[in-house]
Amino acid sequence: xMNVYEGTKETGRRKTVKRKSQLxxxxxxYKKSQLAMAGLFLLILLIVIAIVAPLLANYxxxxxxxxxxxxxxxxxxxxxxxxDHYGRDVFARIIFGARISLSVGLAxxxxxxxxxxLIGSIAGYYGGKIxxxxxxxxxxxxxxxxxxxxxxxxxxxxxxxxxxxxxxxxSYVPRFSRIVRSSILSIKNQEFxxxxxxxxxxxxxxxxxxxIPNAIGPIIVEATLSIARAIIHVSSLSFLGLGIKxxxxxxxxxxxxxxxxxGSHQYLVIIPGIAIVMSVMALNLIGDGLRDxxxxxxxx
Amino acid sequence: xxxxxxxxxxxxxxxxxxxxxVQALNGLSFHMDKGETLGLVGETGAGKTTTALSxxxxxxxxxxxxxxxxxxxxxxxxxxxxxxxxxKLRGDKISMIFQDPMTxxxxxxxxxxQIAEVLxxxxxxxxxxxxxxxxxxxxxxxxxxxxxxxxxxHQFSGGMRQRVVIAMALTCEPQLLLxxxxxxxxxxxxxxxxxxxxxxxxxxLNTSMLLITHDLGVVADICDRVAIMYAGTVVxxxxxxxxxxxxxxxxxxxxxxGSIPDLENDAERLNPIKGLMPDPMNLPTGCYFHxxxxxxxxxxxxxxxxxxxxxxxTNHMIKCHLFDRTKxxxxxxxxxHEPAFN
Amino acid sequence: MGKYIxxxxxxxxxxxxxxxxxxxxxxxxxxxxxxRNILGDSATNxxxxxxxxxxxxxxxxxxxxxxxxxxxxxGDFGTSYKSGLPVLEELxxxxxxxxxxxxxxxxxxxxLSIPVGIISAVKQYSxxxxxxxxxxxxxxxMPSFWFGIxxxxxxxxxxxxxPATGVTTWKHFVLPSIAMAGLGIAVVVRMTRSSxxxxxxxxxxxxxxxxxxxxxxxxxKHGLKNALLPIITVLGVEFGSMLGGGMIIESVFAIPGIGxxxxxxxxxxxxxxxxxxxxxxxxxxxxxxxxxxxxxxxIDPRLKSNIKRAGS
Numbered sequence: 035x036m037n038v039y040e041g042t043k044e045t046g047r048r049k050t051v052k053r054k055s056q057l058x059x060x061x062x063x064y065k066k067s068q069l070a071m072a073g074l075f076l077l078i079l080l081i082v083i084a085i086v087a088p089l090l091a092n093y094x095x096x097x098x099x100x101x102x103x104x105x106x107x108x109x110x111x112x113x114x115x116x117x118d119h120y121g122r123d124v125f126a127r128i129i130f131g132a133r134i135s136l137s138v139g140l141a142x143x144x145x146x147x148x149x150x151x152l153i154g155s156i157a158g159y160y161g162g163k164i165x166x167x168x169x170x171x172x173x174x175x176x177x178x179x180x181x182x183x184x185x186x187x188x189x190x191x192x193x194x195x196x197x198x199x200x201x202x203x204x205s206y207v208p209r210f211s212r213i214v215r216s217s218i219l220s221i222k223n224q225e226f227x228x229x230x231x232x233x234x235x236x237x238x239x240x241x242x243x244x245x246i247p248n249a250i251g252p253i254i255v256e257a258t259l260s261i262a263r264a265i266i267h268v269s270s271l272s273f274l275g276l277g278i279k280x281x282x283x284x285x286x287x288x289x290x291x292x293x294x295x296x297g298s299h300q301y302l303v304i305i306p307g308i309a310i311v312m313s314v315m316a317l318n319l320i321g322d323g324l325r326d327x328x329x330x331x332x333x334x
Numbered sequence: 335x336x337x338x339x340x341x342x343x344x345x346x347x348x349x350x351x352x353x354x355x356v357q358a359l360n361g362l363s364f365h366m367d368k369g370e371t372l373g374l375v376g377e378t379g380a381g382k383t384t385t386a387l388s389x390x391x392x393x394x395x396x397x398x399x400x401x402x403x404x405x406x407x408x409x410x411x412x413x414x415x416x417x418x419x420x421x422k423l424r425g426d427k428i429s430m431i432f433q434d435p436m437t438x439x440x441x442x443x444x445x446x447x448q449i450a451e452v453l454x455x456x457x458x459x460x461x462x463x464x465x466x467x468x469x470x471x472x473x474x475x476x477x478x479x480x481x482x483x484x485x486x487x488h489q490f491s492g493g494m495r496q497r498v499v500i501a502m503a504l505t506c507e508p509q510l511l512l513x514x515x516x517x518x519x520x521x522x523x524x525x526x527x528x529x530x531x532x533x534x535x536x537x538x539l540n541t542s543m544l545l546i547t548h549d550l551g552v553v554a555d556i557c558d559r560v561a562i563m564y565a566g567t568v569v570x571x572x573x574x575x576x577x578x579x580x581x582x583x584x585x586x587x588x589x590x591x592g593s594i595p596d597l598e599n600d601a602e603r604l605n606p607i608k609g610l611m612p613d614p615m616n617l618p619t620g621c622y623f624h625x626x627x628x629x630x631x632x633x634x635x636x637x638x639x640x641x642x643x644x645x646x647x648t649n650h651m652i653k654c655h656l657f658d659r660t661k662x663x664x665x666x667x668x669x670x671h672e673p674a675f676n
Numbered sequence: 677m678g679k680y681i682x683x684x685x686x687x688x689x690x691x692x693x694x695x696x697x698x699x700x701x702x703x704x705x706x707x708x709x710x711x712r713n714i715l716g717d718s719a720t721n722x723x724x725x726x727x728x729x730x731x732x733x734x735x736x737x738x739x740x741x742x743x744x745x746x747x748x749x750x751g752d753f754g755t756s757y758k759s760g761l762p763v764l765e766e767l768x769x770x771x772x773x774x775x776x777x778x779x780x781x782x783x784x785x786x787x788l789s790i791p792v793g794i795i796s797a798v799k800q801y802s803x804x805x806x807x808x809x810x811x812x813x814x815x816x817x818m819p820s821f822w823f824g825i826x827x828x829x830x831x832x833x834x835x836x837x838x839p840a841t842g843v844t845t846w847k848h849f850v851l852p853s854i855a856m857a858g859l860g861i862a863v864v865v866r867m868t869r870s871s872x873x874x875x876x877x878x879x880x881x882x883x884x885x886x887x888x889x890x891x892x893x894x895x896x897k898h899g900l901k902n903a904l905l906p907i908i909t910v911l912g913v914e915f916g917s918m919l920g921g922g923m924i925i926e927s928v929f930a931i932p933g934i935g936x937x938x939x940x941x942x943x944x945x946x947x948x949x950x951x952x953x954x955x956x957x958x959x960x961x962x963x964x965x966x967x968x969x970x971x972x973x974x975i976d977p978r979l980k981s982n983i984k985r986a987g988s
Contacts, residue, residue, distance in 0.1 A: 174694035177965075178958055179917040189942040189950050190705040266819045270924050273821050274939050286819070293825060293928075297833055304829075307822035315817040392885050425888035432886075437879040440898050442976055452887045486977040502887070 063327040070323020076316035084132040091126035097283045098122070106299055116301050118292065120281075124302070127283035128309050134284050135313060138199055139264040145203035147257050150210020155241050155249075157211065158218030169215065172208040180205040181267055188276045198277045202264050213256050217249035251328040255321055262317035269310050285310050339542050340389070340510060341365040345403035347384055347393065347566075354615045358384040360566035360622070361403070363641075368509070371536065371543040373553035373574075375590070376563035379611050382546040383433075384566075386512040388412075389544075390430060391420050407510070426456040429503040430512040434519045435495035439487040445498045446483025449473070452505045468505060476501040476531060493524035497531070504535055511536070511543045517552065529556060550591065554578060562587050565612055565622040572650035582644045584652045585627045621655065629656055677973070680983045684969055688962045693745070695958040696951070700741050703947050709733075713945060714757050744951075754948035758941075763952045767934060773843050774933035777925065778918040780853030785860040785914060790900075790907065793868025798895055800873065808865055815862035824855030824928040841930035852929040856921070860914035867910045871903040878902070904975055912968035919964070920957025 064070055083090075091097065101121030109116040115124035153172070157165040175183060187201035221227065222245070230240050269286030271277035278284040280291070285306040292302030347359040359381045366372050374382050387393050389405055391412055405412040407428065412420070429452075432438040440448060446469050453465045460468070470480040476497040487495055496516065503511060516532065517525040533556050536543050545557060553560055554574065561571040562584065570577070570584040577587065589607035609626040612618050618625055624634040633655050642657040644650050711727040712719070728734050732743060747754070753763035796805040815823070831851060832840035842848045875881065876899050884898040922935025930936070934953050941949035973979045 170694075174691055174698065177691050177695060177961060178954075179921065179961075181917075182920060182954060182957065185923065185938075185942065186699055186702050186950075186954055190702045192707060262817070269819055270821060273819075274924065274927055276939070276942060286821075289822060289825065296825065296829060300829055303822075303825050307819075307826065310822060311814075311818050315813075318813065318817050390886055392882060421888045421890060423888070424886055430886045432879060432883060434879060438883045440880040440884065440902070441978060442901055443898075451889070455888050488978050488981065499883075502883075
């Protein structure tokens with residue numbers, strides 16, 4: 035009895051050591067890229083700003099409430115990014131905008147990656163008719179650029195935060211399910227899956243314990259790049275008036291409003307754009323860095 | 335006395351890689367006469383292909399560098415020659431047959447056009463129909479039906495593709511043909527056909543050929559002279575008789591012959607050379623072969639041996655301290671080296 | 677070959693039907709009553725109900741979809757709720773502007789990105805390579821509408837050398853075309869670079885050099901043609917999203933094309949117009965995919981043999 039117990043403990047420990055070392059080696063490879071590290075720092079900075087936004091400014095007073103006497107003031111010590119046409123503080127709107135962009139991006143990619151993993155693993159693992167049906171559906175959806183699908187859904191549901199979230203989540207599902215399905219197909223017939231199956235392991239357990247961990251790399255990379263894409267799409271839709279509705283301080287709708295005053299007040303269109311570009315860049319840098327770190331062979 | 339066509343003297347080539355500097359050629363010297371076939375023999379990594387690419391000055395850009403030495407083709411200095419002049423040589427005066435016919439043809443250009451390209455590049459005075467006639471002619475020479483010139487490489491077998499490659503190399507009737515393991519990638523039966531073809535063409539065109547191979551059987555079949563390469567230098571060079579029949583040899587040559595199965599002599603087992611080729615990023619001092627050499631002497635670990643001529647008539651050269659007449663001339667006559675083969 | 681093209685065209689049908697079905701289905705969820713929208717708040721319930729019946733709004737979903745497809749095949753995509761004009765007429769009037777914009781963009785992408793990508797690959801790690809990679813990275817991280825706004829700010833308002841909005845001369849299309857091309861430029865530069873890097877390592881490139889071909893001959897004749905397949909694929913994808921993706925750029929530059937019309941239609945719940953314009957985009961994308969597939973076969977003889985083998 036003692037021996038058996040000792041044995042399992044030993045293998046258990048070895049497993050965690052191995053997993054740790056794998057993560058550690060990914061991290062070592064990731065660290066090597068200065069650009070990837072710069073992206074990570076930039077993202078952390080943005081997240082911190084989004085979190086502490088209420089300490090830096092008052093949402094209702096500075097970002098929402100109209101204050102016509104101080105409208106369209108250029109950047110000054112008092113209002114470092116100036117004020118907009120309703121006299122709202124642009125800096126406050128930018129930092130509260132970071133909350134919206136990052137959280138909508140994260141949430142929609144979270145939803146779509148879960149749906150995509152679900153559909154992709156069912157299709158890939160079971161194959162046959164289910165696979166055919168699901169993947170034909172995904173093919174049809176993929177024939178449209180994802181922003182189209184998102185716009186169609188928004189067109190049906192109407193603008194607004196939640197509808198936007200639904201639209202973007204759904205429109206990213208096909209890509210995720212494709213990626214998951216193809217990595218599952220490449221893993222499915224390897225011997226360790228056969229071994230697990232021959233031990234009588236149930237399908238759900240095989241998918242969750244063996245297949246998903248092995249397909250996680252490409253999913254994470256796609257997820258990171260998708261958050262970047264989602265931030266662009268959210269701002270684009272809001273810019274068109276099909277996304278988040280005013281007066282919420284969304285970067286894209288700030289641009290749409292500022293556009294009317296861009297001739298005399300350039301800062302109104304420059305600053306929100308830089309905020310978008312910085313967050314998208316941070317995520318793209320991280321995504322590229324992760325891709326190289328997870329699969330060193332891909333690097334040329 | 336025959337005319338010299340190619341003369342390589344003390345050639346040093348390095349590759350700058352991410353891992354470090356690879357010393358690919360370390361004072362390589364040999365020459366070739368007009369119309370002669372020289373076999374360049376050695377293990378993988380000895381620098382055979384690098385030698386051929388240096389002659390064409392096609393070493394990988396920014397990675398492969400000629401550090402020292404000279405390559406003279408007729409009277410043209412290849413090392414200092416301009417890219418423009420080199421371009422005129424390549425494919426016209428010097429051409430090359432590459433190792434793998436499956437990858438060395440452009441997959442999306444008709445084979446007839448690929449052959450014609452050489453003529454378009456070097457025979458500006460030829461008309462379209464002349465070029466076409468020449469392509470037909472060379473295809474027939476290498477034994478391919480002219481009707482297939484409008485087909486693409488993927489429609490041919492490996493042996494046929496190598497015929498296309500040979501046709502491409504020979505269209506301009508070059509003075510020097512560099513053949514880099516032309517038969518290695520082919521089936522054994524096809525190998526013999528291709529070799530026979532090359533032998534015939536070479537004789538008809540009076541082309542000199544540098545045949546790179548690790549197959550001693552091929553060498554015996556086709557070459558006039560042989561150079562044995564080890565770690566980027568020639569360690570022994572002589573006529574085919576010098577190498578296959580004479581009694582004096584470099585220990586490496588003996589090892590090389592010892593590692594070939596022999597059907598006639600019923601040896602117990604093969605005698606492969608002990609150890610591995612030295613790391614080209616970290617070459618040993620003295621003679622590069624000393625740590626694998628059965629005859630290693632103290633001097634071998636310190637001083638690089640000179641080239642010793644052991645047969646004045648045939649210019650049989652061995653780069654080994656064992657044949658240094660000034661030091662142990664009494665040993666030289668027979669006693670030192672009984673060949674391990676006949 | 678003809679048989680292959682025919683087969684590919686047949687394969688487009690289920691995709692287009694599928695897309696239109698999904699779009700139709702999603703837009704079925706649109707809240708509000710179109711009949712009420714058309715007649716206005718003052719209309720009586722009876723007249724609204726009569727119009728609903730007339731428009732077929734009370735039919736079950738599948739019947740509605742079937743009728744829609746049946747009419748669409750005859751060229752009838754319904755009438756715009758707003759103007760009362762046939763949808764096809766509305767689209768026709770706006771198509772030229774969108775087409776000019778997309779063509780301008782794809783020309784910019786093609787003739788800028790492919791040379792830059794080639795130079796980047798041939799001179800890997802050079803200054804130019806670094807600059808083009810940084811440029812491509814910036815363009816992928818930038819929303820196209822902001823890129824457009826920044827160009828208006830600089831070229832139209834600051835330098836005053838190009839008009840910011842309108843469609844009257846070719847000059848009006850310069851900035852919007854560049855703005856629309858932005859992302860495509862980045863994608864195609866990257867793809868050209870990586871595809872060329874892959875190809876110039878191949879043995880047949882060395883063979884071409886050994887023949888005495890000039891460096892430009894080697895790169896263009898032997899390199900580019902082999903690297904072209906993936907480049908054409910992304911060019912096709914980019915052109916597709918440009919043809920249908922005018923919504924954002926047309927709004928920024930106030931171009932009265934299909935895109936800005938679609939945005940208007942969405943804002944006003946003008947469903948027939950939305951369905952038609954998105955379906956048209958899907959058809960355009962499918963046609964481009966078909967053209968790309970046919971180009972493949974012309975470029976790569978190996979594919980042609982595959983098709984022949986499969987056909988016989």
